[in-house]
Amino acid sequence: xxxxxxxxxxxxxxxxxxxxxxxxxxxxxxxxxxxxxxxxxxxxxxxxxxxxxxxxxxxxxxxxxxxxxxxxxxxxxxxxxxxxxxxxxxxxxxxxxxxxxxxxxxxxxxxxxxxxxxxxxxxxxxxxxxxxxxxxxxxxxxxxxxxxxxxxxxxxxxxxxxxxxxxxxxxxxxxxxxxxxxxxxxxxxxxxxxxxxxxxxxxxxxxxxxxxxxxxxxxxxxxxxxxxxxxxxxxxxxxxxxxxxxxxxxxxxxxxxxxxxxxxxxxxxxxxxxxxxxxxxxxxxxxxxxxxxxxxxxxxxxxxxxxxxxxxxxxxxxxxxxxxxxxxxxxxxxxxxxxxxxxxxxxxxxxxxxxxxxxxxxxxxxxxxxxx
Amino acid sequence: xxxxxxxxxxxxxxxxxxxxxxxxxxxxxxxxxxxxxxxxxxxxxxxxxxxxxxxxxxxxxxxxxxxxxxxxxxxxxxxxxxxxxxxxxxxxxxxxxxxxxxxxxxxxxxxxxxxxxxxxxxxxxxxxxxxxxxxxxxxxxxxxxx
Numbered sequence: 031x032x033x034x035x036x037x038x039x040x041x042x043x044x045x046x047x048x049x050x051x052x053x054x055x056x057x058x059x060x061x062x063x064x065x066x067x068x069x070x071x072x073x074x075x076x077x078x079x080x081x082x083x084x085x086x087x088x089x090x091x092x093x094x095x096x097x098x099x100x101x102x103x104x105x106x107x108x109x110x111x112x113x114x115x116x117x118x119x120x121x122x123x124x125x126x127x128x129x130x131x132x133x134x135x136x137x138x139x140x141x142x143x144x145x146x147x148x149x150x151x152x153x154x155x156x157x158x159x160x161x162x163x164x165x166x167x168x169x170x171x172x173x174x175x176x177x178x179x180x181x182x183x184x185x186x187x188x189x190x191x192x193x194x195x196x197x198x199x200x201x202x203x204x205x206x207x208x209x210x211x212x213x214x215x216x217x218x219x220x221x222x223x224x225x226x227x228x229x230x231x232x233x234x235x236x237x238x239x240x241x242x243x244x245x246x247x248x249x250x251x252x253x254x255x256x257x258x259x260x261x262x263x264x265x266x267x268x269x270x271x272x273x274x275x276x277x278x279x280x281x282x283x284x285x286x287x288x289x290x291x292x293x294x295x296x297x298x299x300x301x302x303x304x305x306x307x308x309x310x311x312x313x314x315x316x317x318x319x320x321x322x323x324x325x326x327x328x329x330x331x332x333x334x335x336x337x338x339x340x341x342x343x344x345x346x347x348x349x350x351x352x353x354x355x356x357x358x359x360x361x362x363x364x365x366x367x368x369x370x371x372x373x374x375x376x377x378x379x380x381x382x383x384x385x386x387x388x389x390x391x392x393x394x395x396x397x398x399x400x401x402x
Numbered sequence: 403x404x405x406x407x408x409x410x411x412x413x414x415x416x417x418x419x420x421x422x423x424x425x426x427x428x429x430x431x432x433x434x435x436x437x438x439x440x441x442x443x444x445x446x447x448x449x450x451x452x453x454x455x456x457x458x459x460x461x462x463x464x465x466x467x468x469x470x471x472x473x474x475x476x477x478x479x480x481x482x483x484x485x486x487x488x489x490x491x492x493x494x495x496x497x498x499x500x501x502x503x504x505x506x507x508x509x510x511x512x513x514x515x516x517x518x519x520x521x522x523x524x525x526x527x528x529x530x531x532x533x534x535x536x537x538x539x540x541x542x543x544x545x546x547x548x
Binding site for chain 2: 031090095096097098101161163171175180181182183186193196197220223224227230322
């Protein structure tokens with residue numbers, strides 16, 4: 031290195047990425063130390079949306095915490111409820127009727143499809159393409175209409191109960207879901223022509239933001255981030271819960287680890303979820319949707335248990351510790367988004383700012399889920 | 403060099419395909435509902451704020467003031483009171499207010515009701531700039547959002 035080159039002062043500057051305002055929900059602030067167009071360091075600053083959900087789980091009765099679960103990851107709210115009721119049911123030894131488990135699988139997988147559709151639209155907006163959002167939202171609205179007809183709400187569902195679900199599904203819902211499955215299947219080639227094959231999208235995603243399996247392992251990245259890094263880990267297969275072992279479905283894996291791999295994993299997951307829903311509708315057993323003898327005021331015996339579900343963003347785990355009273359002693363909630371965000375700092379180092387935005391978008395973060 | 407031109411050709415083709423898809427959709431029927439000129443059909447199970455169910459004869463609330471909904475509410479937004487008149491078979495409501503500013507629309511109150519006295523309202527046009535509008539007196543529902 032010449033003397034002149036050494037003496038050039040390497041100047042960095044700090045910019046704030048993303049807006050933060052208390053009145054807007056779900057915004058992320060990242061403090062970027064930039065060396066020109068390249069990122070030197072990216073420090074996510076979280077906690078603006080912290081609502082002490084874990085503490086709330088400990089100072090109210092088990093049933094009263096149910097509505098809260100939908101307010102962490104509000105894009106895929108049913109998975110949080112599924113994890114929570116699963117943990118409490120395991121703790122209290124409640125057996126769920128089979129029909130209720132099937133309904134849970136159907137609604138949860140519908141929610142996964144809705145979440146991935148929303149992500150696809152929002153990710154394209156992050157990359158500067160507005161149009162696909164309107165198409166994905168059109169399909170997502172169909173799912174929300176279906177879920178609203180059963181649960182009564184479009185976002186904060188609060189549908190699962192300890193021992194089952196609060197409403198049974200009717201023939202109208204089954205017919206509507208079948209109709210939606212064929213509709214979305216017929217629209218998937220359109221999405222691939224519009225998004226996957228688009229030259230701008232491919233140039234922005236292929237080879238951008240590589241995340242290795244090793245990074246995922248160190249930071250605890252799960253879900254499509256991990257499967258896009260070539261690891262076939264899916265809680266539904268690795269640690270089967272509910273009635274998932276009865277269905278035939280694949281776990282899409284792409285070894286490239288770039289944004290395109292994560293995109294492809296999610297698009298394939300939509301197709302796989304549709305397969306699961308179709309099988310569940312075919313096999314749907316008759317019977318009650320609520321277990322008998324669920325005490326009105328639940329007091330699980332002393333003990334602790336963990337229940338993990340595969341949410342749309344990764345594994346969502348609930349660790350509940352009961353001390354025998356009507357309130358949990360400890361309610362630890364493991365959110366997938368927190369781990370998926372934490373690997374951003376390491377992976378974005380040395381990236382161009384515009385590429386880092388693609389990486390950030392491809393992680394599929396829901397900020398209130400990070401903060402909880 | 404060949405690859406360079408090939409990329410330009412395939413890239414332009416992919417853009418043309420996208421344009422064609424958008425163009426075709428431009429001539430389809432719009433899916434947007436023109437609120438407030440039109441409104442959507444609400445499903446039967448729509449979870450709005452709660453309202454009191456009334457007897458078919460007399461229009462009296464079915465509520466017996468057992469306080470189950472108040473106890474089930476995670477947000478503590480229900481306040482109610484009742485008195486038992488001399489000779490009456492059950493309590494009669496004297497007060498039932500819902501603080502809608504803290505209600506999270508979870509529906510646990512309706513589920514907890516053993517007397518089938520609560521139901522969900524289908525009223526969703528509830529925007530207001532005054533906080534007082536959300537202190538709903540369910541006993542006299544006509545006066546709630548004035």
